[in-house]
Amino acid sequence: MFIQNIDKACANHQATRRRQFLSLFIASVFALIIYPSKAHAQIIHTLEVNVPFQFHVGNTELPPGKYSIRTLDMSDLSFMEITSADHSTSALFEVHETEASSAPAKSELIFNKYGNRYFLAKLFEEGNPSGNDVVESNDEKRLSQAAREAQIHVPIHRGA
Numbered sequence: 001m002f003i004q005n006i007d008k009a010c011a012n013h014q015a016t017r018r019r020q021f022l023s024l025f026i027a028s029v030f031a032l033i034i035y036p037s038k039a040h041a042q043i044i045h046t047l048e049v050n051v052p053f054q055f056h057v058g059n060t061e062l063p064p065g066k067y068s069i070r071t072l073d074m075s076d077l078s079f080m081e082i083t084s085a086d087h088s089t090s091a092l093f094e095v096h097e098t099e100a101s102s103a104p105a106k107s108e109l110i111f112n113k114y115g116n117r118y119f120l121a122k123l124f125e126e127g128n129p130s131g132n133d134v135v136e137s138n139d140e141k142r143l144s145q146a147a148r149e150a151q152i153h154v155p156i157h158r159g160a
Helices: 003-032 136-145
Strands: 047-051 053-058 058-061 065-071 080-085 090-099 108-114 117-124 130-134 149-158
Touching: 058 090, 065 130, 108 136, 117 136, 117 149
Parallel strands: 053 117
Antiparallel strands: 047 065, 047 149, 053 058, 065 080, 080 090, 090 130, 108 117, 108 149, 117 130
16 A cells, blocks of 8 residues: 555656646747747858958958958857958957848948948848847947948858
């Protein structure tokens, strides 16, 4: 009789654990559906671009030319690197997730222009309204307070 009660208690415990596991599984699936992952929202591919003017990324000034832009693997999608095609120039910069009002028809970089100075501001991939917003450098903050801003759009290409 004692052994039967133990067997019955074990069976009840296993059934309760199965129900708890199933409830946790359903809640996890529901949470993933409602809150999509950060990796879906931001640019995670290598992008290729030809920038026809001198520009700033963070505190680095870069010459006109062809560049590759990629997210740093171990940065939790918060840092990107831009590298010239000949690998002679590169810069690291911090980004945050951003949303466009609608999905762009083509992949593009968006630059803020103050006078004759251009600052990389945003990156978007074709068809995806989620992209990256570049954290403003101190130079850009000072210029943005003193000058009128314009935005310049430059198309980009998906890299390897």
